[in-house]
Amino acid sequence: MAETPAEAIAHDDVCPICHLLLFDPVRTRCNHILCASCMAQWADTTALSNIIPSRLDLNLSDFSPDYVAAIHAEANCPMCRTLTTASPDTTLKTALAQRYPLTYEERRVEELALRAAVAGSGHGTEGMVILIGNKHRIDRAAENRNTHDWTWFLRCSRPDLIEEVRVSLHDSFRPPQLTLRAPPFEVHRWGWGSFTVKANVVLKEPYSWITDGNSAATRNPVITLDWTLSFEGRGNQGRVRAKVRKILEDPHDDGRASPVAWPHMEADHV
Known part of the structure; x- marks a missing residue:
């Protein structure tokens, strides 16, 4: 033939x-x-x-x-x-x-x-899109100064890779620290003033965030995202495009990694 x-x-x-x-x-x-x-x-x-x-x-x-x-x-x-x-x-x-x-x-x-x-x-790179922001409305029926009804949220295109999201609120809230282990990753509260919500986003093993500051061979499962609550209109939200990669752990490593601080997200009206 x-x-x-x-x-x-x-x-x-x-x-x-x-x-x-x-x-x-x-x-x-x-x-x-x-x-x-x-x-x-x-x-x-x-x-x-x-x-x-x-x-x-x-x-x-x-x-x-x-x-x-x-x-x-x-x-x-x-x-x-x-x-x-x-x-x-x-x-x-x-x-x-x-x-x-x-x-x-x-x-x-x-x-x-x-x-x-x-x-x-174990070295494949994958992309992830993250939305972070807050919804907002004025509760005019509130009997005290807590007239701002807000919901902070973090959503991503690959929720299957997220182990948990550790959220830190202002110290005046009880409890001030929350751990969210499944989507939707949201926190709903009432308050009178804006503050910055800090979120540590933890990847499941063996994934690692890829950043300019960490070695390709070192697993870095945690990144930190800061979002300042917006009480303008219905709220604001921002977008981040990130990369993750599977990393094989070094048997001599203790597994602890310092969070990578990401800059504040640019906001846009919802």
Whole structure:
């Protein structure tokens, strides 16, 4: 039986990183095109800030468990070194699959095998989106000064990775410390003044938060998020895009890790 002739791949359809046919192509803001997996690997090693506060422009219903860290994490472009992000180019993806059906299928099989190998190695990077904020309303029927009815919340696209959320309120509340072990991660109270709610978000083993300050080999299961309650209108909320990774514990490590302090989230009206 005669072998199927190899498909000739045009130069513009080759990834500049892996030098193979582009698969799940993403386009950077500086207009360079790479495989999603190549951009993910590059962003994982070159991102200047793995945690990016931003104005909220999505609803919880927009969250996807298939969020790809490389598409949303800022990194220096591997081609021109410009600080950028990348977005899926679905039009090009469809065109490549139609133009090179055999090669694109081979690339799909290769990518699936690669992802399985990375996931099994304990070094796979996954993306997570976190919403933090508070709802608010004025309780005009209150008989004392506690007229602000508020609900602090923390929601994320991967709640299955969260072990617990340790919440610290103002010392005037009883109890001032709470541990939330299952979603929804919310605290509802009445009060008269604003203050900063501190939340330590703890990942399940063997996951670790990826930040600029921690070693790739050291598990860091705890990060700290601060949110100052907003009593403007119906409340405010902010968004964080983060990365997590499976980390194999060092048998000589005592397992304790210092929380990583994240900056206050930028707020936007709900």
